[in-house]
Amino acid sequence: MDQNKNKIDYKLLxxxxxxxxxxRKIFLLATSLTVVLAPLAVLRPYLIQRxxxxxxxxxxxxxxxxxAIIFCCVLLxxxxxxxxxxxxSNWLGQSVIRDLRIRVFKHITNLRLNFFDKTPIGTxxxxxxxxxxxxNTVFSQGAITIIADMFTLVAVLAVMLYTSWKLTLVCIxxxxxxxxxxxxxxxxxxxxxxxVRTKISEMNAFLQERITGMRIVQIFNAEAxxxxxxxxxNQAYTGANLNAILYxxxxxxxxxxxxxxxxxxxxxxGARGVISGDISLGVLIAFxxxxxxxFRPIRMLADKFNTLQMGMVAAERVFNLLDTxxxxxxxxxxxxxxxxxxxxxxDVSFAYLAEDYVLKNLSFTIEAGQTLxxxxxxxxxxxxxxxxxxRFYETQKGTIEIDGINIRDYELQALRNRLAVVLxxxxxxxxxxxxxxxxxxxxxxxxxxxxxxxxIGAHEFIEKLPGxxxxxxxxxxxxxxxxxxxxxxxxxxxxxxxxxxxxxEATSSIDSETESVIQYAIEKLIAKRTSIIIAxxxxxxxxxxxxxxxxxxxxxxxxxxxxxxxxxxxxYRELYExxxxxxxx
Numbered sequence: 022m023d024q025n026k027n028k029i030d031y032k033l034l035x036x037x038x039x040x041x042x043x044x045r046k047i048f049l050l051a052t053s054l055t056v057v058l059a060p061l062a063v064l065r066p067y068l069i070q071r072x073x074x075x076x077x078x079x080x081x082x083x084x085x086x087x088x089a090i091i092f093c094c095v096l097l098x099x100x101x102x103x104x105x106x107x108x109x110s111n112w113l114g115q116s117v118i119r120d121l122r123i124r125v126f127k128h129i130t131n132l133r134l135n136f137f138d139k140t141p142i143g144t145x146x147x148x149x150x151x152x153x154x155x156x157n158t159v160f161s162q163g164a165i166t167i168i169a170d171m172f173t174l175v176a177v178l179a180v181m182l183y184t185s186w187k188l189t190l191v192c193i194x195x196x197x198x199x200x201x202x203x204x205x206x207x208x209x210x211x212x213x214x215x216x217v218r219t220k221i222s223e224m225n226a227f228l229q230e231r232i233t234g235m236r237i238v239q240i241f242n243a244e245a246x247x248x249x250x251x252x253x254x255n256q257a258y259t260g261a262n263l264n265a266i267l268y269x270x271x272x273x274x275x276x277x278x279x280x281x282x283x284x285x286x287x288x289x290x291g292a293r294g295v296i297s298g299d300i301s302l303g304v305l306i307a308f309x310x311x312x313x314x315x316f317r318p319i320r321m322l323a324d325k326f327n328t329l330q331m332g333m334v335a336a337e338r339v340f341n342l343l344d345t346x347x348x349x350x351x352x353x354x355x356x357x358x359x360x361x362x363x364x365x366x367x368d369v370s371f372a373y374l375a376e377d378y379v380l381k382n383l384s385f386t387i388e389a390g391q392t393l394x395x396x397x398x399x400x401x402x403x404x405x406x407x408x409x410x411x412r413f414y415e416t417q418k419g420t421i422e423i424d425g426i427n428i429r430d431y432e433l434q435a436l437r438n439r440l441a442v443v444l445x446x447x448x449x450x451x452x453x454x455x456x457x458x459x460x461x462x463x464x465x466x467x468x469x470x471x472x473x474x475x476x477i478g479a480h481e482f483i484e485k486l487p488g489x490x491x492x493x494x495x496x497x498x499x500x501x502x503x504x505x506x507x508x509x510x511x512x513x514x515x516x517x518x519x520x521x522x523x524x525x526e527a528t529s530s531i532d533s534e535t536e537s538v539i540q541y542a543i544e545k546l547i548a549k550r551t552s553i554i555i556a557x558x559x560x561x562x563x564x565x566x567x568x569x570x571x572x573x574x575x576x577x578x579x580x581x582x583x584x585x586x587x588x589x590x591x592x593y594r595e596l597y598e599x600x601x602x603x604x605x606x
Contacts, residue, residue, distance in 0.1 A: 030333065036042035037159050037336050040117045041298065047113045051165050054106040054297045059172035066310035068092045070184070073303030096462045106169070114160035118153050121339065125149050128343055134413045135373060136347040142233075144224030148342050151221060155335035170318035177314045182310075185304055191290045192312055195283045199276065199316065203323035206272040210324075213265035214331045220258035227254055260490045277293050281518035283312055349412060351433040360439045360520035361389040361424050362551030364410070369419035371409055375464035379405050381574040383419070387567070392552040396596065397571035403555045405574075407523050411440055412552075423521070443546075445526040447506040449498030454483055455490040457498075465516050473515040477542040479508035503537065513540045522552045559597050568593060 041048045078087040129145065131141045137145075181189040204383060231247055238247055270310060287308055294300030364387040370379040380402045387393045395403045408414050410421060412428060428436060449457045458474075459465040470490070474480040482505060486492035498506045514522060524543065540561055543554070556562050562583050569581050570578040570585070570593050578585055585593040 028123035028162045030337075033333055033337060033340075034088070034159075034164070036340065037156065037333065038164065040121060041113055041160065043120070044113055047109050047116075049112060049466075051106060051109045051160075052168065054102055054109070055165060055172055058099065058102055058106060059176040059195055061095065061102065062173055062184055062314060063311075064095050065092065065099070066307040066314070067180060067184075069310065070097065070301075070303040070307035073306055074301045075303075078302070078446065086411055110165050111157075111161045117160060118157045118559075121153050121156065122149060125153065125339060125342060128132050128348070129365060130346075131348050131444060132345065133347045133349055133415075134408065136345065138373075141226035141230065143224075143229035145342075146229065147222040147225045148339055151225075152218075152335035153336050155218075157333035158328045159336070162325060163332050163521060167322065167325050167329060170322055174315065174318045177311055178261075181308070181311050181315070184307070185294075185300055188287065188294065188300060188308060192283050192287050192308070193315075194286065195279050196319070199258060199279045199319055202272060202275050202279065203319060206268055207323040207327055209268045210265050210327045211330055213261055213268065214327060215334060216261035217258070217265065218331070218334060220254070220261050224254050224258055227251065272323075273320075276316070277601075280316050283316070284309060287312060332399070349433060349511055350415070350429070353431045353433060353436070355426060355431045356435045357431065357439065360551075362520045363387065363389040363424050364551060364553075365422045365425075366406075367422065369409070369416050369421060371405060371414065371416045371418075373405075373414070378417075379574050380409075380416075383574070383576060385569060385576065385579060387551055387553070389424075389551055391566040392547050392554060392564070394556060394565035394568045395571060396428035396556065396559065396562070396568060396593065397577075400573075401571040402574040403571055404525055407442060407525055407553065407555070410523070411437065411442060438517075439520040440523065441464045441514040441517055441521075441523065442523045443507075443510050443514050447498065447510040448508065449494050449501070449504075449506055451493075451495065453488075453491045453493055454486065457494055457509055458490075458516060460513070462517075467522045469516050470512070474512045476545050477508060477511045477515060478538055478545075479512050479542070482508065505540060508542060511539075511546055515546055520550055522532070522546055522550055524552070524554045525556050559600055 022353065038048075068091065071089070072085060072092070075081070076088055126149065129149070129310045178189070178193075181192075227250070231251070238244060287305075291300055291305040291308060295302055295305055366383050366385050369380055369383040370378050372378045383402075383406075385393075395406060397403050405414075409416050410428070412433060423431070423436075455467075455470060458470050467490075474483060483490055483492075494501065498509075501509070519577065524546075544564075546552070547554070554562055554565060562568060567579060567581055568585055569576060572592065578588065585591055586597060588594055
């Protein structure tokens with residue numbers, strides 16, 4: 022929906038309402054109640070009119086008592102149906118957004134990584150939480166309640182005209198002013214709420230980045246600058262909300278003045294009618310109730326129409342996220358329980374942006390069970406090889422084959438089930454050590470976890486933690502050292518028993534004392550499986566079967582450690598001698 026347009030996008034509204042299809046019975050119940058409640062609401066003032074005209078002034082106490090019982094029954098039925106309407110419409114909204122959250126989260130988990138490279142996490146969080154919550158109002162306060170108010174409006178106006186068309190015409194002379202005030206209010210609040218939605222998205226994105234990077238903020242003493250930026254964003258958000266509040270503060274008193282004017286006209290004209298005998302006293306008593314029932318929907322329609330539009334704006338943002346085609350294609354049909362692990366790159370070229378290729382015509386082979394080490398300067402394309410092998414990104418040219426089959430021909434989940442990646446920056450989730458190792462995969466047993474931890478050499482340090490494997494890891498594993506986090510990630514990789522293991526600079530942030538423990542863990546991990554190791558420390562890759570030296574996306578050298586050291590003026594030999602001399606010094 023174009024936010025600059027005033028018209029409702031009925032195609033978008035239809036798409037929102039289709040979200041309720043799994044709950045069509047509840048949807049039909051809520052809409053049916055809107056039809057029933059309108060005449061039922063009008064029945065109350067009509068009964069009051071009858072009680073005054075036909076029973077009170079005729080001193081018919083028995084008839085009055087019966088009418089009072091009928092009035093109470095109607096009231097009870099209306100209260101019960103109102104409860105059912107409010108509960109069913111809100112239940113419908115909550116059910117729809119519950120399903121939509123799951124759908125959005127599932128979609129997000131299948132998006133390519135380049136989507137997250139370009140989109141702030143705070144913005145995605147806003148779409149998944151705030152915007153989806155706003156869609157709930159389309160059902161609980163928007164479309165269905167607008168229909169209910171429209172039915173009530175028509176029913177009230179029809180009964181008023183039937184009862185006294187002259188008195189009705191006198192009362193509704195102020196309605197054009199009410200409609201004009203409602204329209205101005207609707208447009209102003211709509212613009213304010215759009216600013217509110219934009220500002221809250223900006224605030225979420227800002228907070229997510231600064232809280233995640235709080236260490237950098239504090240290291241560089243940037244607290245004051247960041248505080249000033251936050252104050253500006255917060256002020257803009259508060260200003261947008263205050264604008265909306267201002268319009269409410271002006272609109273409702275104006276409506277009260279218009280309603281009072283209508284009531285004054287009613288009393289003036291109605292009293293004359295009672296004196297002249299054209300209007301009964303019962304009609305004069307019932308008409309203020311009719312008037313209240315007529316003005317309330319008109320007054321609330323503007324607010325509810327805004328609510329509907331804000332829900333649609335939020336829905337459009339959520340649907341844009343769902344319609345994002347940056348989803349990893351999963352057209353492969355090859356489901357494998359185990360891979361031999363032979364990897365072959367054939368003239369592979371890859372670019373993150375347009376024609377700016379990071380990898381250029383890469384061709385190499387890793388035999389099953391062998392270990393390939395990749396070295397090179399920052400930006401040479403080392404991590405990119407891992408990303409495209411795991412199908413986090415798709416290559417533009419060439420093919421990658423595992424066991425002679427194009428990786429795109431493997432079912433994505435089946436392929437990734439046989440690969441494990443240990444990154445330099447280990448990410449641990451809030452939860453226990455055990456949960457971080459198994460990732461709550463129920464297929465992994467406690468015995469497997471203990472066996473893997475002992476094999477890696479992590480069992481001893483885990484057991485010393487308070488609670489052992491039940492030790493609660495704080496967000497991102499901040500209470501553990503880098504070496505401890507790395508060991509947990511190794512155990513995690515091993516319990517999933519991959520056929521292909523990838524280590525992305527797993528020792529680059531480890532101190533020399535811890536490196537020996539990590540090196541032992543790596544040797545256990547790579548045993549009897551195809552492995553790719555990216556490392557800056559060349560001492561950790563001496564025993565690799567082959568070493569690939571990258572420079573600006575191209576292969577400079579390829580061979581074993583001994584072979585590459587024999588090349589006079591070779592890039593690998595130069596790197597090795599530099600590191601060897603630094604260690605000796």
